[in-house]
Amino acid sequence: MPCRKICGMGSVVNMIRFHYSFFKSVPVILAIGAVILFAIVLGALFFSQRAGDESTDAVAANRLNLRILRLLSSIQDAETGQRGFLLTGDERYLGPFTRSVSTLPSEMAAVSPLLAQLDLPQASIDQLKDLMAKKLSELQRTVDLQRAGDTAGALAVVKSNEGIRQMDEIRDIIGQLQQSGIQNSAVHINALRSTTTWLSTIIAISAALLVVLAGGAMKLIYDHTRQIEQAQNELSHINENLEATVAARTESLQRANSELQTYAYIVSHDLRAPLVNIMGFTEELDRASGVFRSYLSRMDANPADPDAKLAIEAVETDIPEALGFIRSSMRRMDNLINQILVMARAGNRELRRERIKLGDLVEEMLATLRHRLDDNDIAVDMADNLPDVQSDRLALQQIVGNLLDNAIKYMDREKAGRIGIRGWRHGMSVTLEISDNGRGIADGDRERIFELFRRSGRQDRPGDGVGLAHVRALTRRLGGDVRVQSTFGEGTTFQVTVAADLEKMKKEEAGA
Known part of the structure; x- marks a missing residue:
C-alpha cells in the first residue's frame, strides 16, 4: 500500500x-x-x-467625363441660341449663347490639363481648343451681322457649311475623349x-x-x-x-x-x-x-x-x-x-487596504446606475450608518456594482421595483445585505448561479455568467463569502460578508 x-x-x-x-x-x-x-x-x-x-481615381475619371460632355453641351447651347436669334431677331434667344461665350474659354482651359493626364495626344487637345474658338467666332459673326440688320449676310455665313464642319469635328474629338475617359474609369473600377x-x-x-x-x-x-x-x-x-x-x-x-x-x-x-x-x-x-x-x-x-x-x-x-x-x-x-x-x-491583482465608508461607496455605485434606476422606476431604501471597513476599495466596488446591476436587470416589470440595502458589523466581520423584489431564483439554481458561465431562469437579459462567480471569488479573497436567499417570483437577498480589517486577516493567516 x-x-x-x-x-x-x-x-x-x-x-x-x-x-x-x-x-x-x-x-x-x-x-x-x-x-x-x-x-x-x-x-x-x-x-x-x-x-x-x-x-478616388474612379470618381475623378467620371467627373472628367461629365466636364467633357458639358463642353459639347455648351457649344450646342450657343449654336441653338444663335439660330433662334437669326430666325426671330429676338434678343431673348441669345441667353444660352451669351452664357456659353463667357464660360467656354475658362472651362476649356481648366479641362485641358486633365485631358493631358489621360495620355491623349496634345495635338487633339489643341485642335479641340482651336475648333471651339473658331466656332464661337463664327457664331459671334452671324449674331453681329443680324444685329446690324444684315440678315442676308448672316444667313450666307450659316449656309457656307463652315459651322457644320466645325461642329462635326468637335463631336468627333469629344467622342474620342469620352471613349478614353470611359476606358480609364473601367481600369480603376476593375x-x-x-x-x-x-x-x-x-x-x-x-x-x-x-x-x-x-x-x-x-x-x-x-x-x-x-x-x-x-x-x-x-x-x-x-x-x-x-x-x-x-x-x-x-x-x-x-x-x-x-x-x-x-x-x-x-x-x-x-x-x-x-x-x-x-x-x-x-x-x-x-x-x-x-x-x-x-x-x-x-x-x-x-x-x-x-x-x-x-x-x-x-x-x-x-x-x-x-x-x-x-x-x-x-x-x-x-x-x-x-x-x-x-x-x-x-485572483491576480494585489489587494490594497484602506478605510472605506460603506455608505459612501454604495452611494457612488448607485449614482452610476441612477439613469437605469429612474428608467425602470425602481426605489432604493438604504439604511443609515452603514459600517466602515478596512478593505480593498476596487474589489468592494465590483462586488456592490455586480449585485446592484443584477437587482436592476432581473427586476419584475409587472410591479414597482424596490431595492433595500443595509449592513452591520459582527465580531471581526462586516456584512452588507442587498435585497430586491424582482423575479427571484428557483431553489435548484441558488448554488449554480455562483458557478462560472452559469445563469438561471429565463435568458432574456444580457450576460455571460461571470458576474456572481466573480463576486464570490472577490468576497473570499476579502476574507468572507456571499450567501443568497430567494423566493421564486417574490425577490432575492444577497448577504456579502468580508473581513472588517483586511490587513489583520492577512497577518492571522500568515501566523497560522
Missing part, C-alpha cells in the same frame, strides 16, 4: 512537470501567431489604402473590385485566425485545469503521513495555477490588440464600400454590363455579407477575451 501511494504521488509530480514544460512553450506559439496576424494586418492596411486611392476582394479575404482570414487562436487558448486552459483537478484528486488519496511531500506538491500546484492566471492574461492582452486593428480596418472597408456604392449610383451603371453587374454585386451583397460575418466573429471574440480577463484578474 505505501509503495502504491508513493508511486501515485510520483505520477502526479511527473504530470505537473510535463504541463509546466508544455506551457513554457506557449509564448513561442503566441509569438508565431502574432507575427502572422501582424503580416495580415499590414496586408489589410495596404489594400485598404489602395481601395481608397482607386475609388482595380477597385480586385482590391476589395483581396481586402475582404484578408479580413475574413484574420477573423478566422483570431477565433482559432482564442479557441485554442481556451482549450489549453480547460485541459490544463482538468489535469490540475485530476492531480488534486490523486493527491487526496496519498498517504496522509507524508505531510512534507504533500505540502511540496501543493506548492507546485499553486505555482502552476499562478502561471495559468498569468498565461490567461497574456493571451487576452495579445489577442485584443490585433482585434482592435481589424475592427478599424473593417470600418475603413465599410467607408470605402460606401464611397464606391455612391459612385455607382451616380454613374447610373447598367446592370446588363458584366463589369457593372460584378461591381454592384460586390458593394451591395458580397462586401456587406463579409463585413457582417467579420463583425459577428469579432463580437464573439471580444466576449471570449473579456471572460478570460475576468478570470485572470480575479
